[in-house]
Amino acid sequence: MADTNHIHNIAIVGASGQVGSTIFKHLLDSPKDFKLTVVTRTDSTATFPSNPSITVKKGSYTDSPFMQDAFKNQDVVIFALHFMAQAAQNGMIDEAAKAGVKWIVPNEYAGDGMNEAMVEGVPVFAPKKQARTHIEELSKTYEGLKWIGVATNPFFEPFLIKQAKVFGIDPESHTATIYPDAGAFNASTMDRIGLAVTRTLSLPITDNSNPRASLQHYANNFLYVSSFCVTQKQVLQAFQKVKGEKGTDWKVSEDKTIKQWMQECQEGLKQGNMRAGWGLTMCYYMGEGMGGNYEEKAEQDRKVLGLQEEDFEEAVKRALTA
């Protein structure tokens, strides 16, 4: 008899992308034998391995019969969308609900969406909240429909390390701005994100003896992924150590505060400067007490998923030499 207490069929929209590909890889490698359906755009050049567990559906995000076909018999739909495609997400969520899907992993992969101040304060988070609210509204018609948000904070390799300048650390000019009112914040390697999502979707849907270790715990809730919880100073020191540099090789300023940077970003946003919008995200990630440190929640999730913190210095070395 079919095991109805576990997820079997998973569709991913955007499986070729930065975050989609790590989720896809881990789902494919999982011993759970998931059946994967990849939804890719008509004009996409992405390719996927030929494998009996994978079905590729190529079509348009706005083609209702195509979406109904792709989402039929799926237990979960995961969205991992390029930012330009986010506007199409709610329409696809409608199609998933109509097709009978019960679990949606919407396009989050950012900060803690339960942090209302951050969600209200940062415009790029608005569509993420709208998608979650949309799913909750739809669940009034489509009973049992729910979302699982995936909080990752900054992607470690492509963002925190490769674009460290955004976090105040510029390895090219050997200058750093260390904000006195910054604190420790969580960050996730790409591999850890894929593994954590896969282990979450491998949990039993319900478990009366341990509800915390069931998918039901994550219904309309967040999974908190984290490889490390680090300060700017630790990032700077790791750069120096991996590159064999001394502290005196760098010019470090501690004059500016996150509070000042936030004000600049808010002003920039009023003038339509998109970079200021991204800057605001960094302020919330790094500002002490602003929500970028979700370590307590991440630790609980690591326990449930059988994961450990990763080796920070090793990860910096890998990212810098990749």
Ligand SMILES: NC(=O)c1ccc[n+]([C@@H]2O[C@H](COP(=O)([O-])OP(=O)(O)OC[C@H]3O[C@@H](n4cnc5c(N)ncnc54)[C@H](OP(=O)(O)O)[C@@H]3O)[C@@H](O)[C@H]2O)c1
């Ligand atoms: N926390 C962080 O540091 C961080 C950093 C970056 C992004 N994010 C979040 O993660 C989400 C996913 O980001 P990502 O970097 O994984 O996405 P991505 O690699 O840029 O794109 C994901 C997929 O979206 C599909 N797509 C749809 N419309 C597209 C278009 N107009 N141009 C290109 N691709 C398009 C493509 O799949 P097909 O070709 O198969 O159709 C692509 O592979 C973002 O929306 C953002 O919210 C977070």
